[in-house]
Amino acid sequence: MSYSPLLMRLIDALRCMPGVGRKSAQRIAFHLLERDRSGADDLSKALAEAVLGIGHCKQCRMLTENDACNICADNGRNDKLLCAVESPADVMAVEDATGYRGIYFVLMGHLSPLDGIGPEELGMALLEDRLRKGNVEELIIATNPTVEGDATAHYLAELAQKHSVQASRIAHGVPLGGELEYVDGGTLSHAFFGRRAID
Amino acid sequence: MSYSPLLMRLIDALRCMPGVGRKSAQRIAFHLLERDRSGADDLSKALAEAVLGIGHCKQCRMLTENDACNICADNGRNDKLLCAVESPADVMAVEDATGYRGIYFVLMGHLSPLDGIGPEELGMALLEDRLRKGNVEELIIATNPTVEGDATAHYLAELAQKHSVQASRIAHGVPLGGELEYVDGGTLSHAFFGRRAID
Numbered sequence: 019m020s021y022s023p024l025l026m027r028l029i030d031a032l033r034c035m036p037g038v039g040r041k042s043a044q045r046i047a048f049h050l051l052e053r054d055r056s057g058a059d060d061l062s063k064a065l066a067e068a069v070l071g072i073g074h075c076k077q078c079r080m081l082t083e084n085d086a087c088n089i090c091a092d093n094g095r096n097d098k099l100l101c102a103v104e105s106p107a108d109v110m111a112v113e114d115a116t117g118y119r120g121i122y123f124v125l126m127g128h129l130s131p132l133d134g135i136g137p138e139e140l141g142m143a144l145l146e147d148r149l150r151k152g153n154v155e156e157l158i159i160a161t162n163p164t165v166e167g168d169a170t171a172h173y174l175a176e177l178a179q180k181h182s183v184q185a186s187r188i189a190h191g192v193p194l195g196g197e198l199e200y201v202d203g204g205t206l207s208h209a210f211f212g213r214r215a216i217d
Numbered sequence: 218m219s220y221s222p223l224l225m226r227l228i229d230a231l232r233c234m235p236g237v238g239r240k241s242a243q244r245i246a247f248h249l250l251e252r253d254r255s256g257a258d259d260l261s262k263a264l265a266e267a268v269l270g271i272g273h274c275k276q277c278r279m280l281t282e283n284d285a286c287n288i289c290a291d292n293g294r295n296d297k298l299l300c301a302v303e304s305p306a307d308v309m310a311v312e313d314a315t316g317y318r319g320i321y322f323v324l325m326g327h328l329s330p331l332d333g334i335g336p337e338e339l340g341m342a343l344l345e346d347r348l349r350k351g352n353v354e355e356l357i358i359a360t361n362p363t364v365e366g367d368a369t370a371h372y373l374a375e376l377a378q379k380h381s382v383q384a385s386r387i388a389h390g391v392p393l394g395g396e397l398e399y400v401d402g403g404t405l406s407h408a409f410f411g412r413r414a415i416d
Contacts, residue, residue: 031263034256057233064230065261
């Protein structure tokens with residue numbers, strides 16, 4: 019016994035999403051068909067238009083349907099500061115929290131040779147072009163503090179050095195509001211050895 | 218700062234799925250656009266076709282694109298036994314596990330007045346028609362052992378009684394392979410008071 023072909027197809031198709039297995043896909047399919055058909059319809063159209071329309075910003079690889087993303091198209095940004103991040107969500111996080119007025123480069127991932135993601139997949143050639151042009155004075159590396167993020171940061175730092183661009187990495191340590199007692203050992207050790215003199 | 222309009226729309230649309238909030242929707246959107254555009258395309262088409270094509274089985278309310286679902290269309294099933302379940306997934310679970318050869322009635326939910334789900338939304342009129350016709354000899358109630366499922370079971374049992382149909386409920390107790398020590402109190406109490414004589 020199995021579901022009808024169309025329902026089976028929907029359940030299978032839903033599994034293309036990360037974190038969605040067979041059971042979740044069933045639950046989503048039943049919910050959409052039973053309680054939210056207009057939502058399903060909107061989603062179908064939004065997906066089709068996004069797949070067709072959304073590409074990468076030609077300058078920073080941000081996902082956008084235009085040639086340049088909002089930030090790259092903004093003449094008021096300081097293009098001497100370039101911040102490299104792993105994902106579009108990181109751009110939003112930095113924008114919302116920091117008041118940074120430079121520009122970005124979105125890697126769309128991190129170096130992960132086992133998954134077949136090397137410098138090429140991360141658009142490193144485009145970044146190198148950018149560094150070679152000589153406009154950028156500082157490359158701020160804001161990859162995640164994970165093994166892959168660290169490897170990517172190392173690669174980026176070498177790239178910057180090669181083109182005589184100052185590289186820096188955002189600070190890692192005890193988060194504000196965090197308590198030493200509950201912070202994991204790696205973070206505490208990092209914070210300890212990265213201590214700064216108080217003037 | 219925000220994402221481009223098309224990307225925003227996709228992220229919003231993804232939130233129609235149960236359990237998907239803003240962060241998950243972002244993660245799914247980036248994954249689909251970056252790593253699985255053909256999957257997103259398939260999903261878009263599957264959703265559109267499902268919304269257009271899939272309705273309910275006229276006899277048992279199962280989700281299907283045909284007038285009758287596979288089970289109702291099967292002449293080999295015993296239509297004297299009717300099993301009421303909450304969702305299409307429950308039909309599959311019973312089919313896979315039990316060798317039951319009767320037919321089903323899929324409520325597509327449970328009584329939940331606070332969510333506006335009453336007897337009407339669960340197709341009780343259709344079920345009552347079925348019981349009134351006099352073909353059904355036993356209504357096997359297989360709603361979930363939750364508060365709402367119990368209330369629904371109670372309602373169904375009264376409906377069966379009204380039409381002089383024998384009602385039964387599937388047994389609840391300690392699951393096979395479970396250990397008394399780790400079973401929750403409610404289940405154990407249920408199993409204890411529902412004990413059966415050994416012949």
